[in-house]
Amino acid sequence: MLQTLRGQARHQQPTATDPTSRWVGSIGLAVAVGISYFLAARLxxxxLTKPDGVAVFWPAAGVSAGALIALGPGARLPVAVGAMVATIVANLLGDRTLLAAIIFALCNAGEALLTASLIERQFGSGFGLDRLRHVLGFLAAAIVATAVSGIGGTVGFKYFHGSTGPILTTWQHWFASDALGIVTVAPLLIGLASAARELPPRNEIIEGVMALVMLSVMSGLVIVLPREPWATVAPIALLFPLLLWLAARCRPAFAAAAAFIVALTIVWTTTFGIGYFGDPALSMADRVLGAQAGILATSLCAFVLAALFAERRQNEAALMEGEARLQEALTAGAVTAFEWDPRIGSSRRSGNAAQILGFDPQQPFTGTQFLARVHPDDRARFKALVHGVRPDSPSYTVTFRFIRLDGREVWLEETSRAEFDAAGHYIRFKGLTLDITERKRAQEHQDRLVAELDHRVKNVLARVAAVAMFTHEGSSSMDDFVQALNRRIQSMADAHALLSQSRWRGVRLTDLVHSQLAPYATNANMTIAGPDITLTAGATEAVAMVLQELVTNAVKHGALSTPDGRVSLSWDRPDGDAAAHLAMVWRELSGPPIVAPIQSGYGTNLIRDLIPHELGGKVGLVFASRGVCCRIEIPLERG
Known part of the structure; x- marks a missing residue:
């Protein structure tokens, strides 16, 4: 049945584009509804009631109304046609005239259409009986639709069937029989359609079927109970626990099936004179009234219980989903929520607290244990803030260190608000604890960077000031001073640019050499060779200044001052050197004869003294007649 409803619903989807498929689906639906409607109508x-001839029960009304509600507006035409044809055939096989059968068919089809339209207008598509509001709306729609159709049915019985009963009585019989039919049968089809859209779990299906089988057996027992005083409470004692079981454990479709089974049993026994509702000692009116009351009470009980339990399950699922999302958000933000009662030391924390605070989630973690793991240097301040809250200042925010059970120290930021009793004593704290360890580490790293930057800026400014002063002392004119100062500051800027690119983690010596010699060196006048070695920030700055002075001296007075002059710069790390020294050799060739200066200037002093002073290295500068030679040794581990 689930697969049939699902298939019919697919055929009624408005997105279908094949006209043939739509027509085949509509015809199949009309035939299925017509056959079901006909069988229910014949039963x-x-x-029939006397003297008007109205059927006591009309479950066929539930077939058409339930199909329309379950399948939606796309099923209106085939369901209406199937219901009308089945009504006409069933009435003609009885004692009804053709005109009366047509009127009854129009009333029955209109009743189903009105019921479905009212529900769709109020609740939209995909209607289900999983909310109490939906159950009450369904009952209201059934009452309105059957009351309206009862007017047309009464006219048909009075003027086209020769009914001699009072008009109001005929209308009441029509209204009661059709309303009970809709209430008992339509929920079953609605529930099956809902189950077809979202199949219940296998365990639920098995449990529901078992309960329905037991209910069927109990219904049979209730019907054949002897007429004893205790038998009046037996139906409630036998059937209500099963209805409660189905409502509490299964979806509303199973409760609707239970109500249908009970209603079908009552209708069958009343119609064929079996059991309590077929007792010949009772008048037909009493038997019918008792049967209708039993059907209505059982159905309403089943639907209301199922809706209430379904709403509870939905609310529980929503709460669990909300709790899960909250836990995910708290975990993503490294935040834990807590509630702490300082009077007894108990505390409750969110599920991610164990991950942040490092305790065993299977073991209790009290407020006293939490305070004991606050860093000793922060504990007194933490307690002072907690004990300092009062009704006019109920909140506090504190940052402190916390020692986890694994010994790791983390930084936490806690914001809490206290609740007070009538006497003004705090009784409970609620708040959030945020893990700010990464923020603290980033802040400490930033502080170190700022301090390092401050140190470097001071060094640079001091070096620039010294360079400017000594350059001025060694300059013969203002133009010479400006040119020399600009050259030396540009050399320092180039070295800083390389350090900035590497985030001050060091510079490759090859890159530094090319940067400092670039304005003067070509493939024809410069030979550069050496392994790949990375200098530290301090070594980079010192070597850059020395290279700048060497190349400047070569351009002015040495090998690079003539077209045929050449410079060779090589470096290496000597084998077996446990101290890991870098050895560099600057050698000028084929230049003009060199005469050692009588008095060393600023550039010469910088070459000889800077590296030994700042790096602990050695510099050997020789002004040989055939060209300048400078040997430099730098301890790499101290750079």
């Missing part, structure tokens, strides 16, 4: 016509 109903076996028991």
């Amino acid at each position: 109903s016509l076996a028991l």
Whole structure:
């Protein structure tokens, strides 16, 4: 049945584009509804009220109304046609005239259309009986639709069937039989359609089927109970626990099936004179009234219980989903929520607290234990803030260190608000604890960077000031001073640019050499060779200044001052050197004869003294007649 409803619903989807498929689906649906409607109608016509001839029960009304509600507006035409044809055929096989059968068919089809339209207008598509509001709306729609159709049915019985009963009585019989039919049968089809859209779990299906089988057996027992005083409470004692079981454990479709089974049993026994509702000692009116009351009470009980339990399950699922999302958000933000009662030391924390605070989630973690793990240097301040809250200042925010059970120290930021009793004593704290360890580390790293930057800026400014002063002392004119100062500051800027690119983690010596010699060196006048070695920040700055002075001296007075002059710069790390020294050799060739200066200037002093002073290295500068030679040794581990 689930697969049939699902298939019919697919055929009624408005997105279908094949006209042939739509027509085949519509015809199949009309035939299915017509056959079901006809069988239900024939059963109903076996028991008629006197003297108007209205059927006591009309479950066929539930077939058409339930199909329309379950399948939606796309099923209106085939369901209406199937219901009308089945009504006409069933009535003609009885004692009804053709005109009366047509009127009854129009009333029955209109009743189903009105019921479905009212529900769709109020609740939209995909209607289900999983909310109490939906159950009450369904009952209201059934009452309105059957009350309206009862007017047309009464006219048909009075003027086209020769009914001699009072008009109001005929309308009441029509209203009661159709309303009970909709209430008992339509929920079953609605529930099956809902289950087809979202199949219940296998365990739920098995449990529901078992309960329905037991209910069927109990219904049979209730019907054949002897007429004893205790038998009046037996139906409630036998059936209500099963209805409660189905409502509490299964979806509303199973409760609707239970109500249908009970209603079908009552209708069958009343129609064929079996059991309590077929007792010949009772008048037909009493038997019918008792049967209708039993059907209505059982159905309403089942639907209301199922809706209430379904709403509870939905609310529980929503709460669990909300709790899960909250836990995910707290975990993502490294935040834990807590509630702490300082009077007894108990505390409750969110599920991610164990991950942040490092305790065993299977073991209790009290407020006293939490305070004991606050860093000793922060504990007194933490307690002072907690004990300092009062009704006019109930909140506090504190940052402190916390020692986890694994010994790791983390930084936490806690914001809490206290609740007070009538006497003004705090009784409970609620708040959030945020893990700010990464923020603290980033802040400490930033502080170190700022301090390092401050140190470097001071060094640079001091070096620039010294360079400017000594350059001025060694300059013969203002133009010479400006040119020399600009050259030396540009050399320092180039070295800083390389350090900035590497985030001050060091510079490759090859890159530094090319940067400092670039304005003067070519492939024809410069030979550069050496392994790949990375200098530290301090070594980079010192070597850059020395290279700048060497190349400047070569351009002015040495090998690079003539077209045929050449410079060779090589470096290496000597094998077996446990101290890991870098050895560099600057050698000028084929230049003009060199005469050692009588008095060393600023550039010469910088070459000889800077590296030994700042790096602990050695510099050997020789002004040989055939060209300048400078040997430099730098301890790499101290750079």
